[in-house]
Amino acid sequence: MLDGEQGKATQKAMEILVALGTIYNAERMVPVTSVQIAGVSYDNLGEAGLHFLTEMAQGGGRARVLTTLNPAGMDIENRQNLGISPEFAEKQIQVIEAFARMDVITNCTCTPYLTGNEPEFGDHIAWAESSAVCYANSVIGARSNREGGPSALAAALTGRTPAYGMHLEENRQPHISVEVQAQLIENDDFGALGRVIGEQLQSMEGVSVPYIMGVKGATLEQLKSFSASLATYGGTALFHMEDLTPEASHYEPQDRVIAVSKADLSTAKSEMTDGDIASADFVSLGCPHLSIKEIARIAELLEGKQVIKEFWITTGRPTKQIADQLGYTETIEASGAKFAADTCCVVAPIKGRFNALVTDSAKACYYASGKNQFKTIIKPFDEVVYAAIGEEQA
Numbered sequence: 388m389l390d391g392e393q394g395k396a397t398q399k400a401m402e403i404l405v406a407l408g409t410i411y412n413a414e415r416m417v418p419v420t421s422v423q424i425a426g427v428s429y430d431n432l433g434e435a436g437l438h439f440l441t442e443m444a445q446g447g448g449r450a451r452v453l454t455t456l457n458p459a460g461m462d463i464e465n466r467q468n469l470g471i472s473p474e475f476a477e478k479q480i481q482v483i484e485a486f487a488r489m490d491v492i493t494n495c496t497c498t499p500y501l502t503g504n505e506p507e508f509g510d511h512i513a514w515a516e517s518s519a520v521c522y523a524n525s526v527i528g529a530r531s532n533r534e535g536g537p538s539a540l541a542a543a544l545t546g547r548t549p550a551y552g553m554h555l556e557e558n559r560q561p562h563i564s565v566e567v568q569a570q571l572i573e574n575d576d577f578g579a580l581g582r583v584i585g586e587q588l589q590s591m592e593g594v595s596v597p598y599i600m601g602v603k604g605a606t607l608e609q610l611k612s613f614s615a616s617l618a619t620y621g622g623t624a625l626f627h628m629e630d631l632t633p634e635a636s637h638y639e640p641q642d643r644v645i646a647v648s649k650a651d652l653s654t655a656k657s658e659m660t661d662g663d664i665a666s667a668d669f670v671s672l673g674c675p676h677l678s679i680k681e682i683a684r685i686a687e688l689l690e691g692k693q694v695i696k697e698f699w700i701t702t703g704r705p706t707k708q709i710a711d712q713l714g715y716t717e718t719i720e721a722s723g724a725k726f727a728a729d730t731c732c733v734v735a736p737i738k739g740r741f742n743a744l745v746t747d748s749a750k751a752c753y754y755a756s757g758k759n760q761f762k763t764i765i766k767p768f769d770e771v772v773y774a775a776i777g778e779e780q781a
């Protein structure tokens with residue numbers, strides 16, 4: 388591949404991986420079973436990114452393993468409804484077409500594990516979306532570094548990744564124990580916990596893998612919220628949660644312990660709330676992208692109601708299609724809420740378009756404020772829906 392015998396794009400891809408492996412002292416490459424590529428929104432890629440992708444597609448690059456995409460800058464089938472300009476849409480379609488030419492499956496979602504790209508325990512994979520990487524390493528027990536867009540594409544075109552970081556057993560050991568002394572009920576509790584732990588880890592040198600104790604139980608949806616938040620605020624790619632994640636039993640609690648109290652979670656939530664619901668003009672659920680169970684709950688709450696604020700429901704296209712079949716889409720759209728499949732409230736080009744966002748996601752708060760300059764309000768899942776229909780609490 389490196390000699391160019393398998394085409395220019397494959398050669399370029401292998402050059403990227405060799406350079407990366409050299410920087411991180413990898414001794415070998417490992418085969419990967421799955422790839423997920425981020426940097427799909429034209430809002431992030433720009434002209435230079437589009438040019439790179441077009442060149443790789445023209446150079447004969449073809450994915451050798453199951454490869455899916457992170458959210459794009461718009462709902463591919465519903466852009467007008469979300470107010471996306473035709474100029475942006477044209478560029479975004481060119482990005483998607485370049486990926487399609489490389490045999491990448493153009494489902495755009497940050498929860499690929501909910502829509503068919505689900506690795507198995509112990510699989511080496513190359514994923515780029517930070518929340519999905521944290522989920523895959525921790526909850527599934529697969530092995531992935533946090534890839535960038537180009538290195539994930541390079542892994543897709545070669546079927547390989549350099550063996551360093553999370554691919555090596557020795558780097559998966561916990562560095563610190565975290566004792567959670569609070570009851571966690573809602574997604575936003577898990578998001579707040581991710582923020583508190585993530586910020587603590589950021590302040591400690593060489594400490595990145597926590598062994599978390601005291602969490603009594605967690606749903607898939609709560610673990611996806613937690614993974615997103617921990618990755619956002621701590622740059623963390625792996626956690627172990629006692630009795631809940633598959634590798635936790637391989638390790639003992641660590642001598643060094645930090646505690647997280649109920650008060651810590653309340654403080655984190657108030658730090659993510661600088662707006663008020665009455666003046667908020669944007670509501671979004673689905674960061675990370677929603678499961679069908681979550682969409683079912685939204686449909687139940689919106690049945691016979693009308694929204695009074697712009698309300699985006701973000702999910703992967705295959706999940707949206709299940710919602711269509713089950714009648715949830717009809718109920719949700721009858722309320723005036725909008726599906727935003729393939730995209731999300733962070734990667735869509737909506738900077739400055741709204742005043743304040745109501746969400747249940749700690750990660751969405753971070754980027755809505757930092758990237759899109761919205762005020763934010765974090766609430767439990769159901770209360771976010773009530774905010775959209777103008778009811779404080781049912």
Ligand code: F3S
Pocket residue numbers: 457458497518615673674675676701730731732733734750751754
């Ligand atoms: Fe996914 Fe967008 Fe959130 S990519 S994790 S919904 S910021």
